[in-house]
Structure formats: structure tokens, C-alpha cells
Amino acid sequence: MKNLLKKIFLIDLLQGLRVTFRTQHPKNIVTEQYPQQRPMVAERYRGAPRLNINPENGQTLCIACDLCSLACPENLIVVGWERNPETKRKDLVTFTYDTSRCMFCGLCEDACPVDALELTQDFELASYSREGAIFDRQTLEEGIRPTKYRF
């Protein structure tokens, strides 16, 4: 009987509509207007890769140990180095990072013994060509420059 009355007076539908209207209150709006409103990504976010530079002398921190390229499941890191005849140490020459195949799993970051390679908070990785997704040493050191749009 109670159920029948509920049915006749559309109680179940009104109950649902109450929820809908309650959520329309401006203070309940959660949508972000992305390009105008920049989202705050977390500190540990795994985004665009970066090769860190020693801030004191501007030299790269990378010691060309190749551990990142060995750790990478997709084999997308290629480290080019040459032996410095004076210091007998490896000097980094090229560093290529193919973000088109990258899973952003963070294993290269974990493998790096000197914290030179790091996945940063930059997330705007779209590019107009496949070549644009392949980062060379310069891009990695300077960071990505996504196209800026004005509104």
C-alpha cells in the first residue's frame, strides 16, 4: 500500500530530482576550466622528463652511467657519451628520450644514481609531429615549451 502510494505520487522520481537540483548549487560545482584555470598537479607527478643541471656551475648532473636506459622497459633512452682523456670519466654528449613510447612508469628516475633524470610536473606533452615527441638533450635540459594560447 505504502509502495503504491509512493508510486502514484512519483516519490522515487522526486527523490532523485532533489539530488540533481541540490548539486546545481554554485558551491557544489567542481568543474575546472582547464586552459584558463591551471590545474595543480602533485609534487610527485610523473610528467615530462628533465635532465637536471647543477645550479652552481651549469654542468649537467648526468654521469652517463646508462642505468636509466637499462632500466627502461621500453628502451627509449639513448645515452651518448665519450671518454674524457683528462679526467678519465665519461662525459655526456647526447641524450635522447622518446616520449612517444614512454609509459611514465618512473623506473628511469628510480634508477638514476645522481638524481639527474627526473620526471617533472609538466604535463603538456602534445606535439604536432612524432619527431616533436622525441626529446634531445637540449629540450631535456631546458624543459618543454608548450604552445601558449591566448583567450
Next chain:
Amino acid sequence: MPDDPKPEGANTPESAPQPEPAAPQSPSAEPAAPVAPATAAAPPAASAGGAPPAPAVPPKPPAAAKPAGAAAAARPAAPKAPAVMAATPWESELTADLAAEFGDRISAFQSYLGQNFLVCQPGAAIPILESLRDNHGFEYLVDVTAVHYPDKPEPFELIHIVYSFERNERIRLKTRLKDGEKAASAVPVYITADWLEREVYDMFGIEFEGHPNMKRILLPDEWETFPLRKENSILKMDQRWVQENLGIESGQ
């Protein structure tokens, strides 16, 4: 085009040579113990007698393996000892019942890491599954899968995993198969086996007799190779199919 040198330079050292030398190593060493009961029909007495001494050695590595994390000295011993799976015999009421019912059609009851499995003769898998389901409450077929050991005389190992809700017990059934040999389908016993067996056929090329719909499931019907066989490297794929249907040189 820095993309090109990478796949070649990167993939070949990693995918091609490494697994191949690793694969023959262990199978060649392996027939010593765990397979002996499965394959060697000639010395069943020897394997039955040989099984207890074999575990007599292995119990040490697992025991040593636990403190191995802490004690560095024990660690080098761990990889050396188990060139074969250090399985121990498994005895329970269930094994007694099954042994009484199937006799020497089950060649071994073993246990490894607390997980029990039995190794049975090729034709025996389906009757055993039927008996497990009807008499022992193993109503749920968890998985059907296979493993390929190319260097062994019977290169395929077919694995059925069954579970019993009442007993809360999961066991594995292993059957050795020759290349090209057909296995009996488990579909009449468990309907689940339908897709699972099709997947085994798709990946390994093991055909199941009595299966209602024996065709590929994940790959296209015209595909030619069986990808999970060890002779097919990860880079090798059906070139002809890819060229005809996708119009590109290869999948990469």
C-alpha cells in the same frame, strides 16, 4: 629520425639473445627431477624412488632462502642449488583418493611454495577433472594455460587450475603434450574451458579434441604463427597478414 636506431639497437640486445640462451639452459638441466615423473615412463620406479631423495636436498634452499634476505652469506647458495624446481611430495586424503582411483595415470603429487599440483598422463586429465568436480567438490575451473619448453621431448605443458569452494583449496593439473598432439577438451566438464582453451590454441597451437568451436580468439583467424611459442621472438609477427590487412611493412 633518432627513432630508428633505437628500436634496433635497443630491442635486439634485450629481446633476442637474452631469453634464448636463458631458455635452453634450464630445460636442459630440468629433466632431472620434476619432469622425470612426467615424461619418463620407463623408470617409474626410479622416479618414484628418486622423488623422496630429491626433496631431501631442496628443503635446505627454501629454508635458507628466507634468512637469505638478511644473511648475505646464504644468498649465493640460493641461486646455485635449485636448477630444478624444489618441489616436495604432496600427501593428503585427496591424493590418496585420487591415487586409488587413477593409479599410475597420475605420475606425481607435488607441492611447491605451499601450492599443490599433480602431474598426470596425457589421456588422464579429463577423467581426473571430472572426478575432482563430481567427487571432491572442485566446481570451479580457474584457468587453462600452457607453457612451452622447446627443448624437451614433450614440449608443451598444459595446466588446469581448479578450485573447490567447500574445501577452499586450489590445485593444478599438469599434462605433458608432444608437438602436434591433440589434447582432450575440458568443455564437457567445465563450460569455462571454452574460451580458455581457444586462447591456448591461439597462443600455442595446441588443438583440443571435442571442443565445440576450435578457432582463434584474440588474434585474427587468418593469422599464421602461434605467438607464445618460444621460437617466435617478440619482434616476429605475421608479416604477410600485417602487410595485407594494415598496409604497413611491419607492426613497429
Next chain:
Amino acid sequence: MPGTFLDSTELVLNMGPQHPSTHGVLRVIVKLDGERVLGTECVIGYLHRGVEKIAENRTYTMFGPYVDRMDYVAAVSNGLGYCLAVEKLLNAEATPRAQAVRVILTELNRIGSHLLWLGTHALDIGAITPLFYCMREREYTLNIFEKYCGARLTTHAFRIGGLQYETYDGFEKEVLEFCDLFEPKVDEYEELLTGNRIWVERLTSVGILNADDCKAYGVTGPMLRAAGVQWDIRKAMPYSGYDKYDFMVPTRVNGDTYDRYMVRMAEMRQSVRIVRQAVADIPAGPIMAKVPKIIKPPVGEAYVSIEAPKGELGYYIVSDGSTQPYRCRVRPPSFVNLQALDKMARGSLVADLVAVIGTTDIVLGEVDR
């Protein structure tokens, strides 16, 4: 009653691969008599990537990120199952602290997965509103993952032997805040759907799968529990310290689509309960057990399964003593559950087929692997 009044001819209809209600690239060939489904055949494999073959060519550590991409809605669960399987082979166990954090993240992921299921399932049936609300709450779980491990969807949160990352400052507080916020929201969804007459009538007695059928088809997870079998791997074979937590395994009796909805709603509440207990008592200590840097399990094999949001997710790994798995088989719950689609849909209407596909909660990335 097919063919009683008019002898209509059979019609074969292709549903998918691009169909909004198939939740991905699933193609169902439906044989119809008028509106009635006479039989279905699934064509799958459009997303096949050969994950098992990839596993044989990667080291144990490297394969970690790939498992996230099978059931991408529940990446954390996938990672947990894989880590547990390799840990079993290594005869190692994660530290108590790692286990507690794993439980928290996995349960949050279960909530996220069920929320996505609820939203899309409601969308299939015709209720658009719940999708937005579900996505809104799911966002909070994703934010916690992002803060914890740096990725939202394919998290790669766990490593073999424990965790890579220590919890961030305010982790416990944020998780508890989510619990407080989420519990009333479940009531809100129920307010929208549970009593709604359209929802009830569209779902009751649709796609019935009783307990015997479930067992015969190997169906697990919420679908099995909706048929009245109180079986949950978290209870039956506890892993990762689930035996320490007090929670219920919700069941229903009819095994129809509506019951599966009710079971999943109840499961979300239970997950919150587990999360609360786990957060209240995260033990201190290291997050990584002592496992070797290069993972080389001894020769052997192990099958380890966990209760993923969709059912039993199992990993069968064969090791030959090298750094790469000799064989890594994944037992995907979606794949096996999808097999029962024909049984559920036979005899129903085309419109109900959509409901039945939705209720199986499939993720095609996992079906095809």
C-alpha cells in the same frame, strides 16, 4: 515468445566494435528474432597487445608498469597481484607498513573502479546524471594516487617487495577525508537509483545467472556474490594482511542485474570500512622488504590470485631462474566473466543486452590483454 504471431526471419546484427555501450572495442554478433536475442557471439582481440609475450622479454621489475595497462580502471589491483606473485616466487613478503598502504590504495582503487562501472552502467540504461557524480568522487581517489605515486590512471604504485614511495604528508588525513565525504555520496547514488522505478524495472530479472551457472562459467567477483555465493578471495585466501580487517562480503540471492548493482554498492561501503581500519593503524617501519636489487627467483612456479574489482585476477608465473619470467600467464576476470554473456543475454531483448554487457563490468584492455 518468438515466432508465435508472426514468422519473422532471423536477423544477424553486428554490435560494435565501435558502440558506446560495449565499453570499448567489443564486437558482439547478435542473432535476433524481432527484438528477442537468440544468441550472441563475442569477437574480441581488438586491443590485443601480447602482454604475456612482453612479460617473457622483460625483467621482473620492468614488467611492472605493463600490468597496469590490462585493467586500466583498476591498475593498482593489477600491480598488487603481480607483486604478490613475484614475491611468492621469491618467498618474500612485503613489510607490514607496505601491506597496509597497499590495502588502502587497492581499496580506493576498488571504489574508483566500481564508481566508473556505476556511472557507465547507469548511462547505458539511460540515467545520465549518476555518471557525473561518480566521476566527481572517483576524481578524489585519483588525486590521492597522483599525490602518492605521481600518476592517476596507470599508477605503477607498488614494487616487488613493497613500495617505492613513502606516503606523503597528510596522506592519512586525506584518505579519511575522502572516506567521510564518500559515504554520504553512496547514499546519494542510492537515492538516485535504488528506488527509481525505471532503474528497478530495467534491471530486475535481467541477465540472471544463478550460482550453479556462475560456477560452471567460472564467473567470479560481484557477479558470483550476487548469485548468493559468499566467496571473496580476501576472505577465503587472505593476502596482504586482509585477515586483519573486519569487513563483510555482501551477497544477494537472485543473481540478476539489479542484485549485481546492489552488491557493488555494498562493496563500496565495505571498502570504505577497510580503508578506515587500515588508515587508523598503519604500522611504522620500512616500506621495502629485503629483496635483491636484481630479481632472480629460483626455478619454480606459482599461481597467486587476488580479488580484483572484477573478480579473481590470477598470475601464474613460471621462473627458470633467470631475470625474466619464463612464462607469465594472467588470468583475467573480465575475459572469463564475458564468456557468460551468451548465457545471460539469450532470450532477452536487445535493449537488455546493453544492460547485460554493462553489468559484467568488462574492461577490454583486460579481456584482450
